[in-house]
Amino acid sequence: MFDTGYSAYQNTAVEGKAAGADVQQLVLMLFDGFLEELERTVGHINGRRFERKANSVEKMLRILGGLEASLDLDKGGELAANMARLYDHCGQQVLQASLRNTTEPLDNVRTVMTNLQEGWKGIGSQA
Incomplete structure (x- = not known):
């Protein structure tokens, strides 16, 4: 019961943040959510x-x-294409970790996504 209530609270909090967010903030929220879920996945595998x-x-x-x-x-040209490839690579690594029930592929994913998140944060501080 607590888990269900907490999930509802989390969903409401995220929806509230998203409603007033700009594109950069929304992207950062996605990175935050991804990295939090990655840590949960590691715990679930272990x-x-x-x-x-x-x-x-x-x-x-x-x-x-x-x-x-x-x-x-x-509009994004080569940069957007490279980002798409990185997201695809991360997705493939997540699937490999899931299929093998091992956390090693997630180490690389964590590094890539953390670096991308930092890049997005840098964009926001320059704006």
């Missing part, structure tokens, strides 16, 4: 909670899909 792991993996893949969908490949 704890052998495979049903929960599957739910976390699904959330991470949906977030990656949202990040990729936010790219404007026409």
